[in-house]
Amino acid sequence: MRSKDPQLLLQSAPMLRQGLTTPQAMRDVWYALTPVVLAALWFFGLGALLLLLVCIGGAVLTEWVFTPPESRRDALADNSAALTGLLLGLTLPPALPLWMAFLGAMVAVGLGKVIWGGLGGNLFNPALVGRAFLLGTFPIAMTTWAAPSGPGGFLDLPASLFALPFHSPVYDAVSSATPLGLMKFQQQGTGLSQLLIGNTSGSLGETSGLLLILGGVYLWLRRDLDWRIPVGIFAAAGLFSLILFTQDGARFPSPFFTLFSGGLLLGAIYMATDPVTSPLTPRGAWIFGAGIGLLVVLIRVFGGFPEGMMYSILLMNAATPLIDRYTQPRVFGRKRGGR
Amino acid sequence: MNPLHLFRRSFSHGVHPQGLKEQTADRPIQRVPFVERYVMPLGQHIGVPAAPVVKVGQRLVRGELIAESAAFVSTCLHSPVTGRVRDIGPHRYIDGSFKQAIEVEADPYATQQLEQRLPPAWDSLSPEQFIQEIQRAGIVGLGGAAFPAHVKYSIPKGQQIRDLLINGAECEPFLTNDHRLMMERPDALLRGITILMGQLGAERAAIGVEANKPDAIEVLRRRIDDGSPVEVVALPVKYPQGAEKMLIKAIYGREVPAGQLPRDLGIAVNNVGTLVAIADWFDRGMPLIERVVTVSGPGVTYPANLIVPLGTPVREVLRFCGGLRDETREVVMGGPMMGASIASLDVPVLKGSSGILAFTEHATWRPKEYPCIRCSRCLEACPYFLNPSRLARLGKARLFQEMRQFQVMDCVECGACTFACPSNIPIVQLIRTAKDNLRHLSR
Ligand code: SF4
Numbered sequence: 001m002r003s004k005d006p007q008l009l010l011q012s013a014p015m016l017r018q019g020l021t022t023p024q025a026m027r028d029v030w031y032a033l034t035p036v037v038l039a040a041l042w043f044f045g046l047g048a049l050l051l052l053l054v055c056i057g058g059a060v061l062t063e064w065v066f067t068p069p070e071s072r073r074d075a076l077a078d079n080s081a082a083l084t085g086l087l088l089g090l091t092l093p094p095a096l097p098l099w100m101a102f103l104g105a106m107v108a109v110g111l112g113k114v115i116w117g118g119l120g121g122n123l124f125n126p127a128l129v130g131r132a133f134l135l136g137t138f139p140i141a142m143t144t145w146a147a148p149s150g151p152g153g154f155l156d157l158p159a160s161l162f163a164l165p166f167h168s169p170v171y172d173a174v175s176s177a178t179p180l181g182l183m184k185f186q187q188q189g190t191g192l193s194q195l196l197i198g199n200t201s202g203s204l205g206e207t208s209g210l211l212l213i214l215g216g217v218y219l220w221l222r223r224d225l226d227w228r229i230p231v232g233i234f235a236a237a238g239l240f241s242l243i244l245f246t247q248d249g250a251r252f253p254s255p256f257f258t259l260f261s262g263g264l265l266l267g268a269i270y271m272a273t274d275p276v277t278s279p280l281t282p283r284g285a286w287i288f289g290a291g292i293g294l295l296v297v298l299i300r301v302f303g304g305f306p307e308g309m310m311y312s313i314l315l316m317n318a319a320t321p322l323i324d325r326y327t328q329p330r331v332f333g334r335k336r337g338g339r
Numbered sequence: 340m341n342p343l344h345l346f347r348r349s350f351s352h353g354v355h356p357q358g359l360k361e362q363t364a365d366r367p368i369q370r371v372p373f374v375e376r377y378v379m380p381l382g383q384h385i386g387v388p389a390a391p392v393v394k395v396g397q398r399l400v401r402g403e404l405i406a407e408s409a410a411f412v413s414t415c416l417h418s419p420v421t422g423r424v425r426d427i428g429p430h431r432y433i434d435g436s437f438k439q440a441i442e443v444e445a446d447p448y449a450t451q452q453l454e455q456r457l458p459p460a461w462d463s464l465s466p467e468q469f470i471q472e473i474q475r476a477g478i479v480g481l482g483g484a485a486f487p488a489h490v491k492y493s494i495p496k497g498q499q500i501r502d503l504l505i506n507g508a509e510c511e512p513f514l515t516n517d518h519r520l521m522m523e524r525p526d527a528l529l530r531g532i533t534i535l536m537g538q539l540g541a542e543r544a545a546i547g548v549e550a551n552k553p554d555a556i557e558v559l560r561r562r563i564d565d566g567s568p569v570e571v572v573a574l575p576v577k578y579p580q581g582a583e584k585m586l587i588k589a590i591y592g593r594e595v596p597a598g599q600l601p602r603d604l605g606i607a608v609n610n611v612g613t614l615v616a617i618a619d620w621f622d623r624g625m626p627l628i629e630r631v632v633t634v635s636g637p638g639v640t641y642p643a644n645l646i647v648p649l650g651t652p653v654r655e656v657l658r659f660c661g662g663l664r665d666e667t668r669e670v671v672m673g674g675p676m677m678g679a680s681i682a683s684l685d686v687p688v689l690k691g692s693s694g695i696l697a698f699t700e701h702a703t704w705r706p707k708e709y710p711c712i713r714c715s716r717c718l719e720a721c722p723y724f725l726n727p728s729r730l731a732r733l734g735k736a737r738l739f740q741e742m743r744q745f746q747v748m749d750c751v752e753c754g755a756c757t758f759a760c761p762s763n764i765p766i767v768q769l770i771r772t773a774k775d776n777l778r779h780l781s782r
């Protein structure tokens with residue numbers, strides 16, 4: 001028996017914790033995206049790596065600059081800025097000039113997160129804020145797509161990557177339309193197997209349907225992702241485009257094409273499910289998902305852009321506080337509405 | 340009722356902490372030897388503190404009445420040992436404050452035999468007399484809240500208890516005191532059930548036991564004949580299964596409406612230990628002067644399940660278990676999810692102390708607090724379907740009235756939300772502060 005009592009800590013219950021922390025939850029998304037990143041390197045070569053690194057670097061640097069010195073370490077340790085950079089990078093066209101990507105990452109973290117009060121305070125998905133900024137500012141560069149070069153051209157770097165700021169980039173690679181562009185402007189479909197594997201042109205991280213789903217399953221198993229949101233998006237987008245497809249199969253894309261083309265998978269699994277900017281309540285998650293699914297088909301089919309995922313998510317982000325307010329769970333032993 | 344309920348008897352939401360019961364689940368209950376001095380705080384139950392009926396220096400025999408109260412929501416205290424009253428005055432209580440208590444010095448030469456007269460046979464008592472007997476025996480709910488048991492048994496006119504529900508869930512990690520009690524004293528438990536069913540006029544009884552105690556379920560089932568109104572129900576393991584309203588939901592599939600009591604549904608819920616205490620009073624004349632306590636956790640040298648006389652200082656209980664390991668950082672009274680850490684080892688074991696747990700560095704370390712990332716894990720954990728994320732946000736802004744609109748007063752402070760939160764936000768702590776403030780405001 002000891003002679004002196006130990007110094008006893010006083011803490012309040014519960015004394016146990018589940019074990020998963022917020023930085024770990026963010027890290028899980030990195031693990032889930034690893035195959036997608038590798039696929040991006042495979043299809044788009046070293047340029048993809050440079051783009052992603054510039055985005056991540058820009059995001060982290062912005063977070064560092066705009067955070068008060070005493071909380072810098074914590075703000076970076078939660079991994080969220082780097083994740084924003086990665087997600088932004090995955091939505092960019094492979095031949096985008098690096099300086100634009102850097103600017104986009106700064107806007108994503110600065111206007112998308114920091115001015116809202118940092119992690120947890122922002123209304124809109126930061127990566128998509130960055131992308132919306134880029135699309136608005138550099139519409140040409142953001143819609144010029146390089147065809148996937150494949151492993152053979154791994155070391156070929158598109159010259160446009162290194163365009164000097166404020167000079168118009170010179171595109172050397174064969175520019176090619178994305179499956180969505182082909183559909184929209186030429187009513188030409190792309191095979192499902194091609195969409196699943198990802199050897200089509202498009203943003204860095206959106207082309208390989210299979211790997212995106214794989215990562216989603218991992219996140220779902222880790223309980224890092226609210227499955228209701230992607231399922232809601234798939235169901236609503238699939239159903240809506242099925243209805244259109246049965247009206248006029250020649251004009252409207254099939255539901256499969258809708259689901260597996262463009263940024264729908266990337267957005268549904270990794271962007272719409274960002275917990276900060278999606279509803280808290282389960283019913284809210286269904287409404288949120290369904291809203292995105294409907295909007296994306298509306299924009300793609302009837303809007304001016306071939307792709308609508310970004311705007312759908314941002315629009316539903318804006319509706320999130322409202323959705324949350326009207327979908328408060330029924331409290332145990334009470335009726336809905338509280339009494 | 341939800342049709343699925345027939346297949347899976349449980350409540351919604353909740354969390355799955357590790358059981359951590361291996362250290363003591365197979366340890367038979369041992370008796371802690373008598374020590375020199377005992378401290379019996381007068382207000383160790385919910386309600387009005389009892390008033391002493393003894394004087395300093397007075398000789399006592401074990402089980403003798405030392406404090407009582409005329410108030411209904413209060414109960415009696417008895418001397419845990421034969422000895423003498425050394426002092427009546429403020430003593431350190433488990434929450435760190437000083438509270439009035441009777442200090443009893445044990446007589447080292449006494450045999451400590453129980454020499455109490457038996458109370459009248461239970462079936463000869465009217466309901467009012469029965470309630471008096473329970474109060475006279477000092478019996479409280481032994482699950483942790485220490486609510487005087489007789490108050491639960493006084494059923495208002497026009498109400499009828501149909502179901503007696505026995506809480507053997509023991510959903511708190513580490514604790515095994517109810518488990519061992521069911522294993523080792525099943526006859527006393529069933530006897531207590533018979534007494535209470537007879538007195539309340541209940542038609543059926545169900546013992547809810549979590550499925551991680553198959554041996555206890557087996558022992559009880561073997562003693563229950565076919566056609567008996569008593570049923571043992573194995574429940575999926577989930578926290579907080581032992582919360583009264585959750586257990587009712589799990590067993591009967593019914594929600595007790597907010598602001599109502601189980602008895603409004605014709606149900607009386609009792610802890611396993613409470614029923615054994617009732618049997619001990621009517622069969623042996625032993626009032627509530629001791630209880631089973633699980634001593635466990637990584638900081639305890641020899642974890643054990645112990646019969647501890649009430650008022651025994653925690654220090655003495657730990658000494659019996661080989662003392663604390665040097666790495667101990669925190670000692671908790673009760674379970675790890677709802678218990679409280681204590682500042683001094685001199686505080687006594689109380690009627691509501693189900694466990695004494697010692698934690699080392701590893702278990703006391705807390706991750707840094709991050710901002711709420713709105714991940715919904717707390718919503719999925721809350722068995723009351725509250726919105727803990729929103730409550731914590733409002734709590735930080737001290738918007739207590741707004742929290743009332745989100746039904747903060749319905750929270751049972753089970754801590755499941757804080758357990759689940761990846762950002763380590765002290766949600767239940769913020770809720771407690773709000774509830775305290777609101778209670779003061781409405782006074
Ligand atoms: S809000 Fe209250 S009832 Fe709900 S999980 Fe948290 S502590 Fe338990």
Ligand code: SF4
Nearest residue numbers: 711712714715717760
């Ligand atoms: S579990 Fe914590 S981080 Fe997640 S929503 Fe609840 S309070 Fe926020």
